[in-house]
Amino acid sequence: MKNILVSGLATLDMIFHLEDLPADGRKYRATGSLITGGGNASNASIAIARLGGSATLVTTIGEDVFGTLILKELRKEKVKTHAIFKNPNLKTSFSSVVIDQKGERQIINYRSPDLDFSQSSVIDKKTYHAYLTDGRLPKVTLLTLEAARKKKKPGVLDAEEPVSLQAVKLASHVAFSRQGLSSFSNSSSILEGLKTVHNHSNSWVCVTNGEEGTFFLNDNELVQLKPSKISVVDTLGAGDVWHGAFTLALAHAESPIQSCIFANKVASKKCENYGGKNGSPYKDELKLIKGIPQILFD
Numbered sequence: 001m002k003n004i005l006v007s008g009l010a011t012l013d014m015i016f017h018l019e020d021l022p023a024d025g026r027k028y029r030a031t032g033s034l035i036t037g038g039g040n041a042s043n044a045s046i047a048i049a050r051l052g053g054s055a056t057l058v059t060t061i062g063e064d065v066f067g068t069l070i071l072k073e074l075r076k077e078k079v080k081t082h083a084i085f086k087n088p089n090l091k092t093s094f095s096s097v098v099i100d101q102k103g104e105r106q107i108i109n110y111r112s113p114d115l116d117f118s119q120s121s122v123i124d125k126k127t128y129h130a131y132l133t134d135g136r137l138p139k140v141t142l143l144t145l146e147a148a149r150k151k152k153k154p155g156v157l158d159a160e161e162p163v164s165l166q167a168v169k170l171a172s173h174v175a176f177s178r179q180g181l182s183s184f185s186n187s188s189s190i191l192e193g194l195k196t197v198h199n200h201s202n203s204w205v206c207v208t209n210g211e212e213g214t215f216f217l218n219d220n221e222l223v224q225l226k227p228s229k230i231s232v233v234d235t236l237g238a239g240d241v242w243h244g245a246f247t248l249a250l251a252h253a254e255s256p257i258q259s260c261i262f263a264n265k266v267a268s269k270k271c272e273n274y275g276g277k278n279g280s281p282y283k284d285e286l287k288l289i290k291g292i293p294q295i296l297f298d
Contacts, residue, residue: 008041
């Protein structure tokens with residue numbers, strides 16, 4: 001079993017299902033609802049655990065009802081929670097999420113600016129097979145990537161806006177969201193955006209772009225890895241699941257390209273299920289899907 005350290009945000013998501021995303025200031029009646037744990041790092045941790053990895057989550061929560069619910073769910077999913085800091089002076093991060101009938105989502109998140117911390121002992125304590133950080137806690141992000149570099153292990157940055165140049169330089173692998181790449185490079189072109197990143201960093205870099213899949217550069221030529229066509233039910237958490245799957249594959253010594261292909265398949269499977277990260281697939285669900293690296297089932 002591969003051990004992965006994941007750092008970043010854990011939230012409680014209040015999910016509402018509507019026919020269409022809200023467009024004005026009036027009351028809306030949801031056709032379905034769900035309260036569940038969320039947040040980039042938390043979602044990725046659960047994805048890793050369901051895929052057969054061992055995930056340790058580093059984050060901060062408050063000593064409140066939301067924090068208690070998050071811990072309970074993480075432990076149920078077999079995510080290791082000993083590195084989660086509980087701060088009685090903070091509110092646990094939470095989000096209101098609306099999902100329309102096409103599976104697209106709108107998110108409003110609250111998180112305290114004091115969730116970040118600069119204690120490295122919990123991150124440096126042991127060596128993991130790979131490290132993943134979502135960039136939401138800037139100090140923790142740098143500590144995570146520095147530890148990965150020091151241990152000579154994959155250090156993956158989930159690069160959503162805003163993206164730190166220092167983090168991009170430290171990471172061994174950077175996976176941008178489309179918005180994150182545009183913001184970082186100040187370009188609407190994926191090709192030009194990736195070239196800009198390569199001017200700043202020697203990291204292996206890609207960008208995920210929803211149903212269009214993943215893009216990366218090969219000798220300045222843009223390469224697209226398309227996912228399979230699916231019936232999308234819910235895209236919430238798909239990017240987080242993608243990053244978890246990508247990092248786990250790297251921990252198994254898969255190449256970055258094969259890791260992207262695997263992550264595309266896992267994220268696509270998640271999008272066929274409703275409930276945010278609750279739709280993240282288990283390892284056994286993937287055995288019948290062509291192109292899944294068999295090393296992940298050893």
